[in-house]
Amino acid sequence: MAIEAPLSKYKRTNFKIYIVVCLVLAAWFAYDGYISERFIEEYTDEDGNPQWELVLNQKAPPVLVAVAAFVGVYFYAVRGRKLVADEKELVVAGRKRIAYDAIEAIDKTHFEQKGFFTIVYKDAGGAEKRQRLTDRQYDNLGPILDHLVAQIT
Numbered sequence: 001m002a003i004e005a006p007l008s009k010y011k012r013t014n015f016k017i018y019i020v021v022c023l024v025l026a027a028w029f030a031y032d033g034y035i036s037e038r039f040i041e042e043y044t045d046e047d048g049n050p051q052w053e054l055v056l057n058q059k060a061p062p063v064l065v066a067v068a069a070f071v072g073v074y075f076y077a078v079r080g081r082k083l084v085a086d087e088k089e090l091v092v093a094g095r096k097r098i099a100y101d102a103i104e105a106i107d108k109t110h111f112e113q114k115g116f117f118t119i120v121y122k123d124a125g126g127a128e129k130r131q132r133l134t135d136r137q138y139d140n141l142g143p144i145l146d147h148l149v150a151q152i153t
Contacts, residue, residue, distance in 0.1 A: 001087075002084050002085065002086040002087075003084070003085045003086075003140070003143050003144055003147050004082050004083065004084050004085075004140065005082055005083035005084075005085075005138040005139055005140040005141055005143075005144050006081075006082045006138065006139055006140065007078065007079060007080075007081050007082060007137070007138065007139075008135060008136060008137055008138055008139045009139060010135075010136050011136065011137055012075070012079070015071060015072075015074075015075040016075075018068075018071045019068045019071050019072055019075075022064045022065070022067050022068035022071070023064070023065070023068050025060070025064050026060070026061040026062075026064035026065050026068070027061075029056070029057045029058075029060045029061050029064070030057075030061040032054075032057040033054060033056075033057030033058035033059075033060075033061070034058065039054070039057070040054060043057075080094075081093040081094060082094075082138070083133065083138050083141075083144055085144050085147045085148060085151075088100065090119070090144075090148065092131060092133075096131070098119065098121050098131060100148075100151040100152055102121045102122050102123070103119055103120070103121045103148070103151075103152050104120045104121055104122065104128070105119075105120040106118070106119055106120070106145070106148055106149060106152065107120070108145060108149075111141075111145060115134055115135035115136065115141070116132055116133060116134035116135065116136075117132075117133055117141070117145055118130055118131070118132045118133075119131045119132075119133070119148070
């Protein structure tokens with residue numbers, strides 16, 4: 001029986017907040033840079049040259065929309081990432097596989113207060129590695145931690 005820990009609600013919500021903030025700022029800057037005649041008059045000198053504030057408000061909206069699109073595409077790409085603890089190994093985000101035999105220690109001293117634990121393991125080359133898992137990135141870490149502790153003891 002595999003235990004899964006999906007991408008946390010905290011992280012999913014943050015992606016959505018970043019997108020909304022970028023789009024709201026883009027709309028605000030676009031309004032000031034292109035529509036608001038008072039703003040345009042205030043930040044244009046006598047020769048008709050725009051000051052840096054007006055230039056910023058005219059050039060920032062496409063960049064902010066592009067950033068929002070990039071964050072949206074990245075969110076779409078990572079939305080299915082999860083931890084899977086099955087009978088033989090821990091799979092982190094579908095890429096990194098940590099066999100239970102390779103795990104040397106689990107530092108769970110900060111799990112109750114700060115919501116993270118660290119797995120110390122040896123990779124295929126024999127080098128010692130650390131994998132930190134946090135509740136800011138994955139939900140359902142409690143059962144994963146219990147399963148890991150049960151597997152290595």
